[in-house]
Amino acid sequence: MNAIYDVVIIGGGMSGMMAAAALAKNGRKVAVISKGDPVCCFSTGCIDLLADGDDPLKGIASLPDNHPYHLVGEDAIAHSLDLFQGIMSEGGMPYVGDVHANRRVLTSLGRCKSTCLVPETMEFSDFDSDEYIHVISFYKMKDFYPQYITSRYTNAGYSVFDPGVITTAGIAEKFENRPFLEAFISWVQGLDIPEGRIAMPAVLGRNLVGDVYHQISAGCGRKIFEIPTLPPSMPGLRLFGGLKKALLQKGVNLYWGKGIYSVEKLGNRIEAVTLASSGRATRVEGRAFILATGSFVSGGLQASMDTVTETVFDLPAYLPGARETWFNDDFFAAGHEIEKAGIRVDSSFRPVDTEIENLYVCGSILAFSEVMKYRCGHGMAIATGVAAANACGGLV
Amino acid sequence: MGFDFQHCIRCTVCVANCPVFKVDPAFPGPKQSGPDAERFRSDDEASIDRWVRLCSQCKRCDVACPYSVHPAQIILREQTRYGEGHFRPLPYRLFANTYWLGALGSLIAPVINILTPRTFVKRVLNVFGISTSIPFPQYRFHSMNRSWRWKGRRRSRKKVVFFYGCFINYNRPDIGRGVRDLLASLGVRVVIPRQVCCGLPALGNGDMETARKFARKNARILAGYIDKGYEVVYTCTSCGLSLTQDYPGILGVPDGKKISENTYNLHEYILELMEEGYIEPTFEPLHRKIAYHIPCHLRALGIGYPAARLFEKIPGLEVHILEDNCCGLAGSYGFKKKHGETSAKLGSDAARAIKAIGPDIMMSDCGACKMQLGYFSGIPALDPSEILRQSLKVTDSGT
Ligand SMILES: Cc1cc2nc3c(=O)[nH]c(=O)nc-3n(C[C@H](O)[C@H](O)[C@H](O)COP(=O)(O)OP(=O)(O)OC[C@H]3O[C@@H](n4cnc5c(N)ncnc54)[C@H](O)[C@@H]3O)c2cc1C
Ligand code: SF4
Ligand code: SF4
Numbered sequence: 126m127n128a129i130y131d132v133v134i135i136g137g138g139m140s141g142m143m144a145a146a147a148l149a150k151n152g153r154k155v156a157v158i159s160k161g162d163p164v165c166c167f168s169t170g171c172i173d174l175l176a177d178g179d180d181p182l183k184g185i186a187s188l189p190d191n192h193p194y195h196l197v198g199e200d201a202i203a204h205s206l207d208l209f210q211g212i213m214s215e216g217g218m219p220y221v222g223d224v225h226a227n228r229r230v231l232t233s234l235g236r237c238k239s240t241c242l243v244p245e246t247m248e249f250s251d252f253d254s255d256e257y258i259h260v261i262s263f264y265k266m267k268d269f270y271p272q273y274i275t276s277r278y279t280n281a282g283y284s285v286f287d288p289g290v291i292t293t294a295g296i297a298e299k300f301e302n303r304p305f306l307e308a309f310i311s312w313v314q315g316l317d318i319p320e321g322r323i324a325m326p327a328v329l330g331r332n333l334v335g336d337v338y339h340q341i342s343a344g345c346g347r348k349i350f351e352i353p354t355l356p357p358s359m360p361g362l363r364l365f366g367g368l369k370k371a372l373l374q375k376g377v378n379l380y381w382g383k384g385i386y387s388v389e390k391l392g393n394r395i396e397a398v399t400l401a402s403s404g405r406a407t408r409v410e411g412r413a414f415i416l417a418t419g420s421f422v423s424g425g426l427q428a429s430m431d432t433v434t435e436t437v438f439d440l441p442a443y444l445p446g447a448r449e450t451w452f453n454d455d456f457f458a459a460g461h462e463i464e465k466a467g468i469r470v471d472s473s474f475r476p477v478d479t480e481i482e483n484l485y486v487c488g489s490i491l492a493f494s495e496v497m498k499y500r501c502g503h504g505m506a507i508a509t510g511v512a513a514a515n516a517c518g519g520l521v
Numbered sequence: 522m523g524f525d526f527q528h529c530i531r532c533t534v535c536v537a538n539c540p541v542f543k544v545d546p547a548f549p550g551p552k553q554s555g556p557d558a559e560r561f562r563s564d565d566e567a568s569i570d571r572w573v574r575l576c577s578q579c580k581r582c583d584v585a586c587p588y589s590v591h592p593a594q595i596i597l598r599e600q601t602r603y604g605e606g607h608f609r610p611l612p613y614r615l616f617a618n619t620y621w622l623g624a625l626g627s628l629i630a631p632v633i634n635i636l637t638p639r640t641f642v643k644r645v646l647n648v649f650g651i652s653t654s655i656p657f658p659q660y661r662f663h664s665m666n667r668s669w670r671w672k673g674r675r676r677s678r679k680k681v682v683f684f685y686g687c688f689i690n691y692n693r694p695d696i697g698r699g700v701r702d703l704l705a706s707l708g709v710r711v712v713i714p715r716q717v718c719c720g721l722p723a724l725g726n727g728d729m730e731t732a733r734k735f736a737r738k739n740a741r742i743l744a745g746y747i748d749k750g751y752e753v754v755y756t757c758t759s760c761g762l763s764l765t766q767d768y769p770g771i772l773g774v775p776d777g778k779k780i781s782e783n784t785y786n787l788h789e790y791i792l793e794l795m796e797e798g799y800i801e802p803t804f805e806p807l808h809r810k811i812a813y814h815i816p817c818h819l820r821a822l823g824i825g826y827p828a829a830r831l832f833e834k835i836p837g838l839e840v841h842i843l844e845d846n847c848c849g850l851a852g853s854y855g856f857k858k859k860h861g862e863t864s865a866k867l868g869s870d871a872a873r874a875i876k877a878i879g880p881d882i883m884m885s886d887c888g889a890c891k892m893q894l895g896y897f898s899g900i901p902a903l904d905p906s907e908i909l910r911q912s913l914k915v916t917d918s919g920t
Contacts, residue, residue, distance in 0.1 A: 160589070161584070161588065162587055166534050167534065174738045294537055350552060356537075374841075380825040381820060382584035383823030384589070403781065403823060405767030405768070406788075409825075459741065
């Protein structure tokens with residue numbers, strides 16, 4: 126009767142959640158523990174696999190030998206993204222894209238960003254630069270200026286709608302309300318926008334995005350598309366919400382809002398972790414554990430003046446060199462050395478140089494992942510998350 | 522706490538999770554009301570942030586924040602500071618004291634239950650700033666205070682003191698008696714001493730003094746039992762949060778830490794009895810489809826969803842967990858007229874999510890959620906312990 130989980134996952138980011146989804150799909154009893162909401166909430170919601178070059182999957186071959194992608198392999202990477210796309214489609218938030226072709230997404234600065242999988246609502250890759258583009262923005266909405274976009278396109282215009290609220294979350298909430306949506310659609314119809322594309326900041330509902338998107342598209346008689354905004358980013362929140370909902374539906378138990386308080390070991394095995402709950406520490410026991418606590422930004426890794434530590438199990442962390450070598454002089458240059466810091470793992474995603482037998486590691490906490498340099502964030506998290514799940518699936 | 526606000530990286534995750542911010546443009550949200558404004562506050566200066574009162578203390582921001590800033594805690598502190606320095610309108614004073622309100626309501630239950638639905642009485646309530654957009658709770662004459670005060674063998678190895686809370690006490694004592702009978706049927710000795718409101722409503726209404734008074738009184742009673750080998754069990758997740766988080770925290774109650782460390786959620790306690798092998802209950806099948814609305818304060822406890830884990834063991838039960846919505850009532854928040862609109866919007870959003878499942882029943886651990894969402898969804902709202910009793914065949918013993 127004991128509440129032993131087959132696998133306990135620490136960290137509810139893209140990698141932890143995808144590991145949970147893969148394990149639950151195979152009938153494993155899984156718990157996910159997370160101190161807070163993950164980085165994907167403030168992302169664009171687009172899945173970067175490897176942003177440079179046309180064919181991201183092929184491009185992986187040219188990454189340094191120690192990059193975690195090599196531990197997964199091309200086929201398994203493609204499979205993990207299939208699994209992800211399947212989950213998001215089931216949840217009514219389909220993603221489009223092809224692992225062999227990067228596609229463009231228009232940003233709020235009017236430039237394009239290269240990525241691999243995009244929410245259906247942002248699809249714009251077949252845009253042809255002669256086409257007319259019409260941006261609809263919202264009165265007093267912060268951090269979204271249509272002029273940035275129209276100034277970069279010769280054939281472009283914009284209109285401004287007053288939704289009565291000025292925040293991204295407030296506007297998104299309004300779009301989930303039918304009379305507002307209908308009023309908006311008839312306003313757009315009254316504008317007489319020339320033939321071409323209609324773009325809007327990504328505020329088409331927080332949850333009901335698919336419905337809202339299709340209704341506006343139908344009302345405008347053409348496909349519209351969303352442009353990702355600064356945080357709070359609705360597409361990032363939808364991505365997180367969609368995955369979390371899928372986990373709940375698959376019977377995964379979530380423990381949210383508190384970090385790890387202590388770790389119980391028996392010999393070379395981790396028996397349980399306890400949470401820093403209000404009051405008594407809640408104990409969660411598992412046969413295997415997956416560490417997916419993210420990099421510095423989420424607190425999985427912590428840097429002091431001269432060293433880097435892993436915050437839950439105190440695993441040995443790889444350090445690229447002395448502090449003087451951690452940063453480039455040019456802040457915006459891709460590839461600060463410190464980005465290589467993290468946990469080194471063997472081919473089955475077990476941390477090297479430790480005695481612990483039932484621990485696996487995935488996501489941006491992995492050494493040599495260099496997420497910012499290669500722009501491979503969510504893609505690497507998904508691929509290594511599913512791979513770590515498969516690796517430990519055999520054990521439990 | 523203290524300097525947690527310095528850890529804020531302004532990621533806006535809390536803002537995206539704040540139900541009030543979503544629907545009330547007057548509220549600047551947890552980031553601005555919490556860590557941002559905190560930099561300009563000083564104990565030497567009076568509190569002037571009137572809008573901190575718009576926060577319902579659902580604590581969703583605390584759960585979401587990846588950097589342990591705890592915006593809701595920062596706001597709570599400011600709410601009490603603001604309350605100390607300003608006149609508190611009638612509803613704030615009234616609801617700070619839901620305990621006395623409840624005691625009175627229960628005493629004159631037959632009269633008050635007939636009166637409150639009347640239009641005339643509603644108008645009077647509105648004038649005093651009390652919202653009547655959802656029916657006022659019905660008060661029960663046979664409150665917990667008037668029920669049997671113990672059950673189960675005195676020499677039982679497992680002994681608990683049951684903290685039932687105001688909602689059960691005055692409005693649904695049947696749930697409380699059910700919990701008592703359920704625990705007793707599992708071989709647990711249950712005692713139900715006289716107790717007062719946990720203090721959370723007073724705290725949320727900016728009345729630190731009343732909150733402390735209540736908390737001290739309960740602490741004395743509960744700590745006495747803990748010293749005798751009892752553990753504290755609660756079902757109301759807001760009382761639970763208050764006992765485990767506020768007693769040792771902002772209320773600084775003597776023995777707060779002891780209480781916090783010896784207090785269990787009912788379902789968590791039953792799971793632990795099973796895990797220890799103390800009981801091996803047989804769960805009878807229940808063929809029902811349930812929408813389980815997770816109360817915000819269950820999330821804030823950070824103990825996972827123990828009732829959901831128990832329900833996995835009941836054959837035939839189909840449970841759909843809904844954890845993304847706040848019911849909007851937030852204790853007494855939604856009963857204040859000035860929050861009525863916010864509360865109703867949130868309530869109907871949450872009810873829409875429930876209805877989308879097409880459940881036979883909806884369920885929630887929290888009395889306020891059950892009241893609000895039962896009303897907005899029109900679906901019968903049950904407490905998890907009621908379902909458990911059905912599956913474990915624990916019959917109702919009356920008083
Ligand atoms: C601002 C920003 C924007 C980005 N935008 C994009 C984008 O548009 N597309 C893209 O592909 N990539 C993007 N990335 C990169 C990408 O978001 C990340 O690389 C990826 O999502 C990391 O996922 P993860 O699961 O490894 O970790 P995280 O998402 O960091 O998740 C780690 C989780 O672990 C939890 N945690 C940490 N410590 C503990 C503990 N002790 N106990 C319990 N839980 C703990 C954290 O709360 C967190 O929820 C962006 C990154 C940033 C910073
Ligand atoms: S309080 Fe936490 S969630 Fe809110 S902005 Fe600051 S760091 Fe982000
Ligand atoms: S406690 Fe709830 S209402 Fe208050 S700021 Fe936080 S999320 Fe918003």
